[in-house]
Amino acid sequence: MEPLDTIPYVTVVQLSDSHLFADVDGRLLGMQTDDSLQQVMSAVIAEQSNIDLLLCTGDISQDGSIVSYQRFAETVKTLGAPMRWFAGNHDERLALQQVCAETDWLQAVYDIGAWRIVLLDSSVANKVYGMLAEDQLTLLEQALASAGERHVLIGLHHHPVPIHSCWMDKIGLHNAAQLLSIVSRHSNVKAVIWGHVHQEFDQLINGVRWLAAPSTCVQFAPRSDDFAVDDKAPGYRWLRLYEDGQLQTAVSRVENIDFEIDYSIKGY
Structure with missing residues (x-):
């Protein structure tokens, strides 16, 4: 296998679960979410010299306000990188679409370098759990089948594999078996990433990396039976x-x- 330092690559930065409010001073479980996002952004700027794609994996807003989406977009614009995002269970899909109306931020299939990135909307109106509707499953099948020689990274909000946190696994992707079935039929899928769980997760299953990101605000305690916040x-x-x-x-x-x-506080 060729050494990694000799192989061309693209860099993706994943931000997730910022939970911004219309009010810049809004807090989630005591944490001012706008301030914590700003601090994460400072870390990204300091650590990542060249970002080819900024991927925002849902729950951008806590209150679904247009103002919160606009402020998020203005905040991350300083990275100077192309951006893609999609809805989480706290997001308001229509408000998100309105803010993205003159952009390509909601583009579901994005080819970059030797990779194809496929982004799926797992949000369900007025529900905390996730579900991939038939049009999303069809989109995924077609995107994988037409990827050619490209490797594939799939992104969505809700976790499609158990993270061994009882309360959280109940509100993951409810039709995960359909997603896993599609992935198993396409050897070009190298990784699946998501948000929602407010914690780090990294597992290799049948040659595919399954990955979750921490939140840019409050973290949830791993492997907890009931709702629990981490420090x-x-x-x-x-x-x-x-x-x-x-x-x-x-x-x-x-x-x-x-x-x-x-x-x-015993919930979010």
Whole structure:
């Protein structure tokens, strides 16, 4: 296998679950989400010299307000990278579409380098759990079948494999078996990434990397039976997608951030 430092690659930065409010001072579980996003952005700018794609994997807004989406877009614009995003269970799809009306931010299939990135909308109106509608499953099948020699990264909001957190696994992707069936039939799929879980997850299953990113605000405690908040700092995930189909990825968290979590709150 050729050494990675000799193989061309593209860099993807994943931001997830920012939960912004119309009010810039809005807080989720005690954390001011706009401030925590700004601090994560500072880390991205310091650590990633060249970003080929910014991928935002849902729950961009907590209140679904147009103002919150506009402020998010204005904040991440400083990275100077192409952006793609999609809805999570807290997002308001119509507001998101309105903000994206004159852009390509909601484009579902994006080819970059030797890779095809396929982005799916798993949000269900007024529900916390996720579901891929038939049009999303068809989109995925067609995108994989037409990818040619490209390697594929799939993104969605809800987790399609168990993360071994009882309360969270109940509100994951409810028709995950259909997604897994499609993935199993296409050897070009190298990785699947998502948000929603507010924690790091990285598992190799049948040659495919299954990856979750931390939130840019509050973190959830891993492997918890009931709703529980972690004391880890906000962060993001970066991925290097190599021309030969290999990938490198890691999570980076904000350092020296002062925050207090309201542990008395039993849901979000």
